[in-house]
Amino acid sequence: MYLLEMNHIKKSFDGQGVLKDISLAVEEGEIVSIIGPSGSGKSTLLRCATMLERMDSGELLYLGEKAAWNGPDGTAVYAGKEKQKEIQGNYGLVFQNFNLFPHYNVLKNIIDAPIHVQKRKSEEAVREAYDLLRKMGLEDKAEAYPCQLSGGQCQRVAIARALALNPKILFFDEPTSALDPELTGEVLKVIRSLADLQITMVIVTHEMAFARDISDRVIFMADGLIVEEGTPEEVFASNNERTQNFLGRYG
Numbered sequence: 001m002y003l004l005e006m007n008h009i010k011k012s013f014d015g016q017g018v019l020k021d022i023s024l025a026v027e028e029g030e031i032v033s034i035i036g037p038s039g040s041g042k043s044t045l046l047r048c049a050t051m052l053e054r055m056d057s058g059e060l061l062y063l064g065e066k067a068a069w070n071g072p073d074g075t076a077v078y079a080g081k082e083k084q085k086e087i088q089g090n091y092g093l094v095f096q097n098f099n100l101f102p103h104y105n106v107l108k109n110i111i112d113a114p115i116h117v118q119k120r121k122s123e124e125a126v127r128e129a130y131d132l133l134r135k136m137g138l139e140d141k142a143e144a145y146p147c148q149l150s151g152g153q154c155q156r157v158a159i160a161r162a163l164a165l166n167p168k169i170l171f172f173d174e175p176t177s178a179l180d181p182e183l184t185g186e187v188l189k190v191i192r193s194l195a196d197l198q199i200t201m202v203i204v205t206h207e208m209a210f211a212r213d214i215s216d217r218v219i220f221m222a223d224g225l226i227v228e229e230g231t232p233e234e235v236f237a238s239n240n241e242r243t244q245n246f247l248g249r250y251g
């Protein structure tokens, strides 16, 4: 059974097709990178996968459970609120711009959802938060506020915050593209360390060396379509002209 399954996803904005029949299935433990030019629909795909955006039609499943499917008229129907909430417990999302709460310190950013959404015990959430901060190399930053941290530190807090909810799958949308180049490495290192923990990941990235290195599978998107997918070796050595053009610019 797949952890995530997306079948024939279509999404338009203002009549303009942004996702044009995308199908994607991710197995437990798999690391999938999505690469492709700006505007090709990568963020929209992640937003549809995480139900931040409603797709027009298609099927979305987590662990075989349907979050959305096509109704009789061929447009997407979503599961009820309660079911959606339950399904949302399967995944976390890390954004380009961290999206930390600026008025909460680091610790509170991490423990807020475990306590208020998952109703976990406060002491337990705090203990786990410190554990995660240690893993992120931020054990001394629990009391700091986001504005006192570097971008790389903020992104590591955002990763800790996502992990605190014990997701089965983590989505990353260009996790390093808002960072100064010298801070990119520390965030990539943390993401690499998650791979060692066998966390399933779907990563949209422009860091080609990283994608090549970390992924079990690479997907190249352009114009709302999956142009090519395969192992990093296959995709990076592809003869496809569009893939080569893109890699020539970024690789």
Ligand code: ADP
Pocket: 013, 014, 018, 036, 037, 038, 039, 040, 041, 042, 043, 044, 045
């Ligand atoms: P990528 O992440 O690959 O750069 P996006 O998914 O952000 O691509 O965007 C794909 C296309 O969809 C772009 O042309 C973008 O302008 C458009 N788009 C994305 N979100 C919206 C929105 N909320 N409203 C209108 N157009 C959108």
Ligand code: MG
Pocket: 042, 043, 044, 173, 174
């Ligand atoms: Mg994007």
